[in-house]
Amino acid sequence: MFLEYSEDGLISVLNQKGEEIRQISVVGRPEISGITFSKLNNRKIYLTDNTVSPFCVAIEVPDEEVEKDEGF
Numbered sequence: 001m002f003l004e005y006s007e008d009g010l011i012s013v014l015n016q017k018g019e020e021i022r023q024i025s026v027v028g029r030p031e032i033s034g035i036t037f038s039k040l041n042n043r044k045i046y047l048t049d050n051t052v053s054p055f056c057v058a059i060e061v062p063d064e065e066v067e068k069d070e071g072f
Helices: none
Strands: 009-014 020-026 032-037 044-049 055-060
Touching: 009 032, 009 044, 020 055
Parallel strands: none
Antiparallel strands: 009 020, 032 044, 044 055
16 A cells, blocks of 8 residues: 655665765656666766656756765
């Protein structure tokens, strides 16, 4: 049984100690099934979602979302 359902997916960002430092909401993609990082752009992540059918989404993480003192 689900106690809560969201229309959006959620990516938790962890620091090197494994502590959650932020969350990134992925609007309209609640069934995130995979994630990978771009080799060419350290601000871009790719994720797959199976909400309706397999789908690939590229997300650009803005500079202000990245904390330099957190090891990124």
